[in-house]
Amino acid sequence: MKALISIDYTNDFVADNGALTTGAAGQAIEQAIVDLTKSFTEKNEFVVYAIDRHEKEDRYHPENRLFPPHNLNGTTGRALYGGLADVYKESSELPTVYWIDKRHYSAFSGTDLDIRLRERNITEIHLSGVCTDICVLHTAIDAYNLGYQIVVHKSAVASFDPVGHEWALKHFKQTLGAQIIE
Template sequence: MKALLSIDYTYDFVATDGALTTGAPGQAIESALVGVTKGFIDAGNFVVFAIDRHEKNDTFHPENKLFPPHNLAGTKGRELYGALANVYQEHQEQPEVYWIDKRHYSAFSGTDLDIRLRERQITDLYLTGVCTDICVLHTAIDAYNLGYRIFIVEDAVQSFDPVGHAWALKHMQATLGGTLISFNKGE
């Protein structure tokens, strides 16, 4: 069984004026990300929207020392970006579409993601979203350590750091046994 993880494709991470934006590279993956997400939903597969959620005055969170405030609860910055927002709105009531608020890079850290996947007997995880070298990578590492097979939809992931993006793809493939696939090539 397989599931798709849609990681952090939000206004703050993708819009030109987002607080921690990937900008044009993040915007360029929208079509592939939306296409693969719709395909998974239409096939009745489990689709998880794993979305960063931070509090404005959380002085204890370590990211506050590394990045500007982003994906703050109750702000536009935390909303899904572009056409992906429409896909979620259309399908959010379906039992196989699930939203997870995450506080850390990995979608597994402090969430019930592993339980939700195991109760559905999911073995294969398809990763999409941003940032390839941060949240996507950390999710992939935890997935690997938990025994999941990892597939990275390479035309549906991106970062604000092109070197980090390329390194993370190579690392997930070479070190985590991940398989790189392409939505646009029909893989």
């Protein structure tokens, strides 16, 4: 069994005016993410939206020393970007669609994702979203350590750092044994 984990494809990470935007790189993958998500939804396969959630002025969160405020709870910056918002709206009531508010880079850290996957006998996870070298990478590493087979859709991941993006793709394949789909 397989699942799709869609990571952080929000206005703050993708829109031109996003607080921590991937800009053109993130925008260029919109159709691939939409198509991939629809393909999982239409086959009644498990789709997880793992979305970064931060609180305004949280002085305890370590990311606040590294990045500007982003994906703040209750803001439009945290809303899904572009066509993916429509896909979620159309399918959010399905029992195969699940939303996770994540506080750390990895979709597994501090969430019930592993439990949700295991109770559905999912052994293979497909990854899409941003940033390839941060949240997608940390999710892939945790998935590897938990024994999942990993598939990364190259056309459906992006970063604001082109060097980091390419390094992460290489790391997925060479170090985590992930399958990279072009």
